[in-house]
Amino acid sequence: MAHEVTxxxxxxxxxxxxxxxxxxxxPGPGEALVSVQACGVCHTDLHYRxxxxxxxxxxxxxxEAAGVVDAVGPDVTGLAPGDFVILNWRAxxxxxxxxxxxxxxxxxxxxxATQRMxxxxxxxxxxxxGIGAFAAxxxxxxxxxxKVDPAIKPEVAGLLGCGVMAGLGAxxxxxxxxxxxxxxxxxxGGVGDAAILGSALAGARKIIAVDVxxxxxxxxxxxxxxxxxxxxxxxxxxxxxxxxxxxxADVVIEAVGRPExxxxxxxxxxxxxxxxLVGVPTPQMRLExxxxxxxxRGGALKSSWYGDCLPTRxxxxxxxxxxxGRLPLDKFVTETIxxxxxxxxxxxxxxxxxxRSVVLL
Ligand SMILES: NC(=O)c1ccc[n+]([C@@H]2O[C@H](COP(=O)([O-])OP(=O)(O)OC[C@H]3O[C@@H](n4cnc5c(N)ncnc54)[C@H](O)[C@@H]3O)[C@@H](O)[C@H]2O)c1
Ligand SMILES: [Zn+2]
Ligand SMILES: [Zn+2]
Numbered sequence: 146m147a148h149e150v151t152x153x154x155x156x157x158x159x160x161x162x163x164x165x166x167x168x169x170x171x172p173g174p175g176e177a178l179v180s181v182q183a184c185g186v187c188h189t190d191l192h193y194r195x196x197x198x199x200x201x202x203x204x205x206x207x208x209e210a211a212g213v214v215d216a217v218g219p220d221v222t223g224l225a226p227g228d229f230v231i232l233n234w235r236a237x238x239x240x241x242x243x244x245x246x247x248x249x250x251x252x253x254x255x256x257x258a259t260q261r262m263x264x265x266x267x268x269x270x271x272x273x274x275g276i277g278a279f280a281a282x283x284x285x286x287x288x289x290x291x292k293v294d295p296a297i298k299p300e301v302a303g304l305l306g307c308g309v310m311a312g313l314g315a316x317x318x319x320x321x322x323x324x325x326x327x328x329x330x331x332x333x334g335g336v337g338d339a340a341i342l343g344s345a346l347a348g349a350r351k352i353i354a355v356d357v358x359x360x361x362x363x364x365x366x367x368x369x370x371x372x373x374x375x376x377x378x379x380x381x382x383x384x385x386x387x388x389x390x391x392x393x394a395d396v397v398i399e400a401v402g403r404p405e406x407x408x409x410x411x412x413x414x415x416x417x418x419x420x421x422l423v424g425v426p427t428p429q430m431r432l433e434x435x436x437x438x439x440x441x442r443g444g445a446l447k448s449s450w451y452g453d454c455l456p457t458r459x460x461x462x463x464x465x466x467x468x469x470g471r472l473p474l475d476k477f478v479t480e481t482i483x484x485x486x487x488x489x490x491x492x493x494x495x496x497x498x499x500x501r502s503v504v505l506l
Contacts, residue, residue: 153279158196182299185209207279211302229295236288312339314452324348337400345369
């Protein structure tokens with residue numbers, strides 16, 4: 146029997162989101178039904194609403210979530226009703242070519258996530274990143290549930306399900322920031338600040354936060370930024386070079402997703418340094434760089450999808466670090482809001498007033 150819950154839906158490009166009834170079926174083989182307790186509002190939800198990710202409207206938004214398993218499908222093992230879980234959009238499948246080659250962080254199995262939730266009239270819903278958690282209940286692939294210590298608050302835990310993991314992992318996994326490195330992070334929203342926190346955790350010696358908003362730069366210091374640059378008033382490439390003895394940073398993490406900030410990242414890194422793109426561009430964006438500079442500056446130009454994380458490896462560890470007081474994930478939660486507050490949360494995100502608004506259900 147399907148469960149009737151209220152969900153936050155994007156119905157067409159650019160239109161405000163709406164709340165409507167969603168039908169959530171009981172779990173079939175390989176699936177889990179989850180009671181969502183908290184779900185963060187990520188910039189990627191806004192990208193969905195703006196048509197920047199696909200045209201499979203209507204979308205059931207929300208994907209940074211934690212909750213409790215209600216029921217599991219008949220063949221599901223290792224997961225039981227009552228388990229406290231963080232939902233992930235990388236349910237490693239073990240079968241695809243990435244998994245078979247021993248590189249499961251490139252697994253795209255989540256794109257096969259269950260798509261059985263509908264509107265009341267039967268219209269199929271596309272759950273954001275295969276999750277769709279702006280609703281009291283959601284149906285996911287069992288592998289999208291990662292069990293963690295229930296001592297962590299759901300509104301903090303859920304953030305590991307997307308933006309915070311993406312930022313931490315961009316620094317720790319993709320860039321491989323290590324002790325003594327200099328790092329610059331361009332764009333200090335939830336994702337960029339998590340990259341700053343990850344760099345601090347790894348022992349970076351200098352961490353330069355770059356943003357166009359002074360309030361964001363102030364917050365970035367709380368996550369470990371040692372220096373800040375407002376790129377609306379100063380040239381970030383010059384400033385980063387000046388702060389690194391004229392060299393540029395060993396690692397530059399771009400957490401905005403725009404050609405101009407990517408170009409800044411490209412030129413702000415040291416020779417043979419690493420650029421990591423974690424910000425998500427839109428399909429229209431183009432990049433133009435002298436090919437000779439790409440060759441001559443050497444190093445690595447990488448993208449980071451979900452911080453190259455492995456949920457089963459990374460989520461429990463990061464939750465433990467948080468519970469031990471070594472990872473202040475609670476600082477990402479600017480406010481908790483009801484389901485009805487998602488549209489206003491997008492506006493606050495655009496005005497730069499929040500790191501994360503988190504819906505409590
Ligand atoms: N790669 C992944 O797996 C992954 C996962 C989650 C989110 N993301 C993406 O990461 C990006 C950041 O997400 P977020 O939730 O932190 O967004 P956010 O809106 O909270 O933060 C963006 C920040 O960039 C700053 N900014 C905007 N224009 C700038 C410019 N020209 N120069 C410097 N700073 C600028 C803003 O002031 C803001 O602080 C988004 O594109 C999002 O879609 C990627
Ligand atoms: Zn796989
Ligand atoms: Zn996200």
